[in-house]
Amino acid sequence: MALMNYAQAACEALAEAMRADARVVALGEDVGHGGIFGQYRGLQQEFGAARVIDTPISEATIMGAAVGMALTGLRPVVEMRVVDFALCAIDEIVNQAAKNRYMFGGQGRVPLVARLPIGIWSASAAQHSQSLEAWFAHIPGLVVVAPATPADNYALLAAAIACGDPVIYMEHKELWGLEGEVPPRHAAALGKARLARAGTDLTLVTWSKLVHAAVAAAEQAAQQGVSVEVIDLRSIWPWDRDMVLGSAARTGRLMVAHEAVQAAGFGAEVAATVAQELGVPVRRVGAPRIPVGYARTLEDVARISAEKLLQELMHFVRSDGRRRSIA
Amino acid sequence: MPANNPAEHFLSLYRTMARIRAFENAAEETSRGGVAVFGATTDTSALVRGPLHLSTGQEAVAAGVCANLARSDYLTSTHRGHGHTLAKGADTTAMMCELFGRAAGTNKGKGGSMHIADFAVGMLGANGVVAAGIPIAVGAAHSAKIRGSHAIVACFFGDGAINRGPFLEGLNWAKIFGLPVLFVCEDNRYSATTATNAMTAGQGAAARARGIGLPAETVDGNDVLAVDATARELVARIRAGSGPQFLHALTYRVKGHVSVDAAAYRDQGEVESALESDPLKLARRRLAALGVTAEHIAEVDAEAQAEIEAALAAARAAPAPGFAEAYADVQDTGTGQWH
Numbered sequence: 277m278a279l280m281n282y283a284q285a286a287c288e289a290l291a292e293a294m295r296a297d298a299r300v301v302a303l304g305e306d307v308g309h310g311g312i313f314g315q316y317r318g319l320q321q322e323f324g325a326a327r328v329i330d331t332p333i334s335e336a337t338i339m340g341a342a343v344g345m346a347l348t349g350l351r352p353v354v355e356m357r358v359v360d361f362a363l364c365a366i367d368e369i370v371n372q373a374a375k376n377r378y379m380f381g382g383q384g385r386v387p388l389v390a391r392l393p394i395g396i397w398s399a400s401a402a403q404h405s406q407s408l409e410a411w412f413a414h415i416p417g418l419v420v421v422a423p424a425t426p427a428d429n430y431a432l433l434a435a436a437i438a439c440g441d442p443v444i445y446m447e448h449k450e451l452w453g454l455e456g457e458v459p460p461r462h463a464a465a466l467g468k469a470r471l472a473r474a475g476t477d478l479t480l481v482t483w484s485k486l487v488h489a490a491v492a493a494a495e496q497a498a499q500q501g502v503s504v505e506v507i508d509l510r511s512i513w514p515w516d517r518d519m520v521l522g523s524a525a526r527t528g529r530l531m532v533a534h535e536a537v538q539a540a541g542f543g544a545e546v547a548a549t550v551a552q553e554l555g556v557p558v559r560r561v562g563a564p565r566i567p568v569g570y571a572r573t574l575e576d577v578a579r580i581s582a583e584k585l586l587q588e589l590m591h592f593v594r595s596d597g598r599r600r601s602i603a
Numbered sequence: 604m605p606a607n608n609p610a611e612h613f614l615s616l617y618r619t620m621a622r623i624r625a626f627e628n629a630a631e632e633t634s635r636g637g638v639a640v641f642g643a644t645t646d647t648s649a650l651v652r653g654p655l656h657l658s659t660g661q662e663a664v665a666a667g668v669c670a671n672l673a674r675s676d677y678l679t680s681t682h683r684g685h686g687h688t689l690a691k692g693a694d695t696t697a698m699m700c701e702l703f704g705r706a707a708g709t710n711k712g713k714g715g716s717m718h719i720a721d722f723a724v725g726m727l728g729a730n731g732v733v734a735a736g737i738p739i740a741v742g743a744a745h746s747a748k749i750r751g752s753h754a755i756v757a758c759f760f761g762d763g764a765i766n767r768g769p770f771l772e773g774l775n776w777a778k779i780f781g782l783p784v785l786f787v788c789e790d791n792r793y794s795a796t797t798a799t800n801a802m803t804a805g806q807g808a809a810a811r812a813r814g815i816g817l818p819a820e821t822v823d824g825n826d827v828l829a830v831d832a833t834a835r836e837l838v839a840r841i842r843a844g845s846g847p848q849f850l851h852a853l854t855y856r857v858k859g860h861v862s863v864d865a866a867a868y869r870d871q872g873e874v875e876s877a878l879e880s881d882p883l884k885l886a887r888r889r890l891a892a893l894g895v896t897a898e899h900i901a902e903v904d905a906e907a908q909a910e911i912e913a914a915l916a917a918a919r920a921a922p923a924p925g926f927a928e929a930y931a932d933v934q935d936t937g938t939g940q941w942h
Contacts, residue, residue: 301749326749332779334772340738341745341776347727348677348746371732372739381710382932383722419936441934466936514937 283315283452285430293437294323303329304338304355313452335361339368346386359392359408373442374417389436389443395485395535396568397449405568407536412444413513419443419466420512424487426456431464448485469516475505478593479523481532481546483509493585502593512542524550531559531589535580538562559592610893616827617886619666621907623686626695627657629911630702631862643863651702655716656683660857663882664789665690667830668757671838677725677743677756679736682717684729687759693721699914705921712924734764737773744782755783755841763794765808774815777847784847785837791856796868812849824852825882
């Protein structure tokens, strides 16, 4: 076991991939200085500037060049800084990376990993605080991953680099310093969820940073006699339908929570699937459909706290799944 | 590369142009009624469906540039990419099958005219998005440099693309990393139905390239020998390690934006004068001056025509992709999870 933070775990996974495979390169703004979150620290010193490539502030070309690199035999890891900036490269992600293999009849593959950190980044306001995983889950051709722990950031980044599909890899902007044990040779498969906490009364599905709030809420619920099963979805697409459906079938209730805006969020997909397949009561918890404000009071309105989750899940259980009255 | 006999080399360039012309004429003919746009209605019997962007009158750019590329070199193209694809070495039957939406098409019928590609000859794809090929070309060149490959990349785009951000980003990137890219601005004067000139500030494509430090040459894009000679020089510099070079080829889009666009928005006199400098017409005149007989030229034309007619016949007879193909080549991870 090794104690690492979330950034170090990713750095270690990338370093191991680069040592093992000369085709793996990293490119993006400031990667040579370790990246703004320290997630590339030391890599340019070890692998050189030809493989850990500092680029201009040219998001479209960072992503588009990665597509060209991937088509011609490299396995690029693309630094986009935050998901909000990747919107400057949306054509390259959606029309180029995601479509290439299909549109050209399977002639090529685009094995790239695009790192697009999500989540509220405290006091950074509207343009640095979005959680846009649902946008990318909507696009055929893409894999979408959102690790919650250092162990998973290590294992899932390794899996993403090994994957032959374009992977939208969404770390969380506020998890970089989170420490945790990373077991040696820890592995995780794309598309497989993780049981974060076992329970019997309600299934709570979430991902990324909110997993930690969900587990905290579940501990508090336990003190009130409610047993909550927490599933860390880990991969948004493909998502682990088997684990979610199996759990919800046992507990008889599904709640899905995410930091993203609730309206048209990926939680709607999970909830609708569970309702359709099992007919059990479902609830969604997500941010209100407002931009994230700067002032702490405003930012807090957009955040989903453990207290909020606890309140929602207790209400859900006590209402026994029936339509709840509007508070 | 120029053959020992200049007339022979010229004839080979001419042959490429004649094949592109024959291919596109046939595609245009079989596309009638295939797309509802510019007031046209669709006819479900059309064999080539959807937007068909013809490079008629621009063949010298594709032929002249690609004559200087090896099979192992890469090429990125635009929505108007039949000429580039053919000149890079793609098989015309597979190309026609793609336009017809057949399983035997270059893209298994999944791309059509606008997304035609043949990776086997280094042709990394036409593109439905203006300027989108530029970053991909730059990445392929960057990859070649990292991998120690000697391949270079020819990156074709139109005059409209120079007003998009990836043009600036891509040229800057190629320059700072010293990448082996030949940027080719195939300037046909039109951005869809709008004259590009009215939408473009400053001195145009070559001046913008020079502003980023790329050596740039402007050439008569209807003169296949001039395109060939200039491309040869620029490609030689790239292969010698001088970094990216820029070719601005001035030509004219004889047809509308798509095959059914009558292009009524432009002056007929402008079109007629452009037709006078049609690249095939110019080449025939100059071949004659070199002593190539009219019979010989007619023979080349007939061969091109016969090749395309065979491609048409094969495409007509070829089967469409089966329904299962709709689910193939989406992605490996999560395949089967369609909902």
